[in-house]
Amino acid sequence: MQIPNSLLKAIREQKVIPFIGAGLSSSIKDREGARIFPSWPELLNSSAERLVGEGKSDDANLVTSLVRKNKLVEAATNADQYLGRVQWLEFLKETFDRTCDHADPATLGLLYQVWTLGSNLVMTTNYDRSLQWACPDQADFRVWDIEAQAEQLSAIRNGRVSRPTVWHLHGQIDNVSNLVLTSSDYAGLYGNPGKTPSKYKAAIDSLKTLLKSHKFLFLGFSLKDEVFLRQVVAVNKTYKGAAAQHYAFLPPRDADSANLDDSGIQALHYDDHSDLPDLLSSLAVEALRSPPVNVPVSRYIVDKREGLYLFGGRGDAFFKLYDDALRAIDRQLDIFSLKLGRFRREHEGTLIQAATHAKIRIALLDPRFPLPDGQGNLASIREKEEKAQEGAIRRDVAEWVDLFARYRQKVAAGEITEGQENGLDIRLYNILPTVNLFAVDQSLFVGPYLLNVEDRDTPTFLLRSEAPGRTSMGDTMFNVYKRHFDAVWNDAETRDIADVSDNEVSAWKAGRSFGPVAS
Template identity: 25%
Template sequence: MDDADWRRLIDQLRSGDCTPFLGAGACYGTLPTGSELSRNWANIYKYPFPDDHDLARVMQYAAVQERDPVYLKRQICDHLRSRGLPDFNHADEPHALLAKFKLRVFLTTNYDNFLVEALRGEGKTANTAVCSWADRTPQETPELPEPSVDEPLVYHLHGNWAEPSSLVLTEDDYLEYLANVAAAQSSGNRTLIPIPVLHAMTTSSLLFMGYSLQDWTFRVLFHGLLRTIPDVNRRRHVSVQLVPPVNTPIAEAEERAKQYLAHYLGERLRILIFWGTAAQFCEELRLRLGPGS
């Protein structure tokens, strides 16, 4: 990102022409990472395979052992909720910083309510909704209140810990989620995504924070959304990314990986990259906003 990219992003945040899209990395320091959670549950359930860092696969194994996936999801929700809230008074806390802007829609694949709490701290009353990805009964598009600056919408695409059965957690969940979203997008009679959410996703600039855009489930979802947008209306988006891991000791391997992702995401998906953590991005953003931000 250069200075012009930052100016555009800041103007979009201030004017409300931006939709944040938050993933697990936005909760770093409060909630465990996916790999940490995965290894913890792999140890609990004596997971026998070498990929104990793969949360969906470990949870698939645990669900089979329990013979009750909703019970497992309740355990996960209880564990995550026990970790408490982020420090919203910290200047670089992602949820608190984003809550200060005049944004109407917030999207997340996280299970927590941190966005709602951060918005409440700014005197706003958030409406929340959860994607009904597991509902196989045909129905009309869910109707939601029109989002506003004072009453924004927080939309959970992968479930919310207040409704454990809504979580997209196991491999089976991810497969069904992707299949149902694809089916909904191709159907003229039904969609899983409410109109205000779809409008925010397809007309405003998106700010991805806490994701790895190498993750195939996220890329399938994003590519599906791109197909609904005419080329003339395509926006520039921003993604906060950690430097990708490399499997070679060659000194320039990391730089090559960064160049590849920057080219691929920039040319194919029109996504600019900020290399760093969510907290580092927020620190830079706050500095560029100037005193009083």
């Protein structure tokens, strides 16, 4: 499938708003491989099963009959009526009120890619929180319910939003009584033509303005929602075809299902669902060619085929993947770093637990490592370069000595049985560190140490050695960095942390040097 040049140009100009449908949410799976969120028909058939459980088989049969005829809004209306409002809302809450912990992070890839398309505003008719889970800037993330008058007015006035924002046009699960599913819900939002106006005039006016000024890119959206489609058609007719051109990535099964006449939507049909990540990666490349105005360091680009993820900085998206990978350790974890203070504080329990079934190797800077000609030691130099508190590296390494002692106590007490394939080893290296490396099973995070650049602002790669049947770039780079780690680990000057003396630990905890250039 060829991506139109007009769409690529709009991406570069930051004039594209992703509009996400149920197809992307339904691609999310739990760690056992089961889908977390249902499709529309699955949701309504599940409501019919609940009706059967309430002894209302005839009502259930009517709902399933309407689903088979693809009359989904009518089916939802009947399910609401027959279950009763309280049970209907409870049913919806149980279905969509999921947290990120329910999801296998590996299945969030498409949603991560949505945030690489250059727009801080993402629109959706979904009710769940999955777009928030994938957002790279969790600290600045914002949610709009159906209507957020001040924010929507600002977006129209300025032509953009300044913070990553998801607009739940049909409501979101934290306000379950406000969800748009039934006939009366749709009438409340969109109004009845020639009869009653919308209860959410500001929201509908904002939608129509954005449809005129921006290009929408529909993803996971079958465009069978006739009520919503009427809004698109109305805007296009009002401006006699001069409104913005919109685009929809659709799978082959939807090739003839959507009536797009007069909508101004160009259907772009891909051959297979596995093509979608590459298509979004191509758009992300164009987004990176946008003028670099206030570009957040947490922007990132993904090429899953090559096993490459490039992060502009170590923001929330990076640490989410980092933490998820750590929790899922299967066989091996290798870390090459300066001190790992945050990591130790947050993950000691996870490390000790992982050591019961996986091999954990951690290489840290040796605080006694001297520089030539009496210039001091590397720990002190690095602290100055990072503008860290004097003695910070030494104190953190001393804490790792204590952690290792606690681990050895568990081994001695029989709580952990070490073997060839599991256990925790920590060594202190005597080389100039150039990269920070974190390799868990087939995923490897690596980034440079940079002068006067904070950790959060450091560009970082995630390399995945998982491309089946061929050698990917991620595969090749993964192996290069693993060889680097092994060379450090086996270097003659590298020593076991168990060999650190009590005097060294005491000095380091006080923030003092100990050894050839003690001060």
